Amino acid sequence: MKGTKYIDTLKRPLKDLRISVTDRCNFRCSYCMPAEVFGPDFAFLPRSEMLNFDEIKRLATIFVHLGVEKVRLTGGEPLMRKDLPLLVSMLTSIEGLRDIALTTNGIFLPKHAKALKDAGLKRVNVSLDALDSDLFQQINGRGVQVKPVLKGIDAARRAGLGVKINMVVKKGLNDSQILPMASHFKNEGITLRFIEFMDVGSTNGWNYEQVISKKEIHNLIHNEYPLEVVEGQVYGDVAKRYRYVGTNTEVGFISSVTETFCSSCTRARISTEGKLYTCLFAETGFDIRKLLRDDAMTDEDISDAIVKVWERRADRYSDERTEESARKRKIEMSYIGG
Ligand code: SAM
Ligand code: SF4
Ligand code: SF4
Secondary structure, X not given: OOOOOOEOOOOOEOOEEEEEOOOOOOOOOOOOOOOOOOOOOOOOOOHHHOOOHHHHHHHXXXXXXXXXXXXXXXOOOHHHOOOHHHHHHHHHOOXXXXXXXXXXXXXXXXXXXXXXXXXXXXXXXXXXXXXXHHHHHHHHXXXXXXXXXXXXXXXXHXXXXXXXXXXXXXOOOOHHHHHHHHHHHHXXXXXXXXXXXXXXXXXXXXXXXXXXXXXXXXXXHHHHOOEEEOOOOOOOOOOEEEEEOOOOOEEEEEOOOOXXXXXXXXXEEEOOOOEEEOOOOXXXXXXOHHXXXXXXXXXXXXXXXXXXXXXXXXXXXXXXXXHHHHOOOOOOHHHHOO
16 A cells, blocks of 8 residues: 555545644634624534544544645644644654644644644644734634734744745735735745635635736736746645745745646545545535444555545546636535635
8 A cells, every 4th residue: 555656537646635623713704704604603513523633643644655745734723623732743653744734824823833843843824814904803804913923923933833824815805915915024034825815615705806816916026026936846736936036035826716726736635524525626525534433444444445535536626617616515615624
């Protein structure tokens, strides 16, 4: 089993695993978990339905044997999952796993950054969509100011974690923040990655008019701060990389709508309750928790089941996106993990 590369119907190997460790979040970003939908009565998963740490480790180990080299922990807000550093240390002990990373809104980093680093975490991606505090408060739906996020970024750097910033750009919402964000993180020497607003889930009211393309964002920045391409794009990388001329500081673009990258998508996703999804835009997942909780199932059986799912995989949603497909019912980002 080890060393074998499993490919899907489009010849894409299985290399990355994203694990959503909670469907809960302390934010209500309008493009992800709008407060009108995820209100006080929203039924989040009870603990018994979430994969526990032993189950996550067992599953991740199986995935590593199948070729996965990188694991990213996400959510919801992954730092709302109790004892996350413990999970990181459990995953670090998996032989053959090259990299463990985390995507977070940053609020809890001052509390946990050092423990995460000590547990073996290498990198964090911190999401921040504006530097204007009033606007940011409005976007995150919980009135949280920018300062706590900047403190989180600082804490992560001081702990020795690699840090990148993710900014989702939605037309009419935060396009005014593209240049201020570029300028700030250029000065800080931190990579900023712009993410095109996507039609994930079915609650964020997406349409094409709200997308600002990679090209538009690139040109806006390039006019102010000249950019050059970073050569040596790695297969499976989601971001197109540029650098500010005369510096080592990079800017990335995740152009999931206007320059799609399904042909090199090597990512599998595990939802908080243990369903396997082979695409961010999937409508259904494969129930692995059922197998994990069946005493008769060996690691080999679970591994075979995963291989079957991967070998059947034909997903290329973004390549084929239409206004109609965008309106279809899909799994929510906060549940499957970004
Ligand atoms: N709560 C964590 C955070 O915000 O970083 C991790 C989970 S969040 C779902 C992961 C990433 O997905 C974030 O960078 C977020 O900005 C991005 N995201 C959420 N909804 C999106 C959408 N509709 N389009 C593009 N990116 C989105
Ligand atoms: Fe929470 Fe992240 Fe979604 Fe914002 S993007 S609501 S922080 S899960
Ligand atoms: Fe991968 Fe699906 Fe995104 Fe295409 S749309 S890049 S297959 S997750």
